[in-house]
Amino acid sequence: MTGNQDKAAAAAAWVEAGRETLIAECDRVMKCLTETKLEPGNGLAPARHLRAIQLMAKIMPVVAVMCLPDELISAAKLTRALKRSGLNLSQTSEENMADHARDDSPENLERLRAELESRLARLHDVLQQKRLDEDAERGRTA
Numbered sequence: 015m016t017g018n019q020d021k022a023a024a025a026a027a028w029v030e031a032g033r034e035t036l037i038a039e040c041d042r043v044m045k046c047l048t049e050t051k052l053e054p055g056n057g058l059a060p061a062r063h064l065r066a067i068q069l070m071a072k073i074m075p076v077v078a079v080m081c082l083p084d085e086l087i088s089a090a091k092l093t094r095a096l097k098r099s100g101l102n103l104s105q106t107s108e109e110n111m112a113d114h115a116r117d118d119s120p121e122n123l124e125r126l127r128a129e130l131e132s133r134l135a136r137l138h139d140v141l142q143q144k145r146l147d148e149d150a151e152r153g154r155t156a
Contacts, residue, residue, distance in 0.1 A: 036077045043070060 047066055052059050 032078075033080050036080065040074055040077055103133065 043066070047063070047070065050063060052063060
């Protein structure tokens with residue numbers, strides 16, 4: 015296990031160094047962008063300057079997310095996954111049950127009870143068959 019721990023520590027150090035390098039480079043590029051004077055006679059300079067700004071606008075949020083603690087990133091991923099699944103975290107289970115129409119009529123309850131009993135009977139039969147198969151297998155190996 016020590017080898018895996020060493021690899022994990024080395025990977026974490028590498029990621030941290032990468033984060034620091036990215037932050038430093040972003041700072042350097044932003045400083046260059048703000049200090050650059052555009053000359054009126056150079057037609058390509060404004061386009062290049064705009065392209066650099068667009069790239070920084072895309073890169074900076076990524077670097078900012080990389081700097082967040084892993085716990086926050088995991089929580090954000092979980093929240094997104096729950097939203098995609100359609101679960102509403104602000105709703106309690108009682109509220110969720112109240113939203114759905116529930117039919118407690120005697121006919122529906124009897125139908126549900128019959129369905130449950132048939133499923134239980136089927137499970138019981140499957141378990142019985144498995145026990146018989148296991149007993150037969152033990153008899154052959156003995």
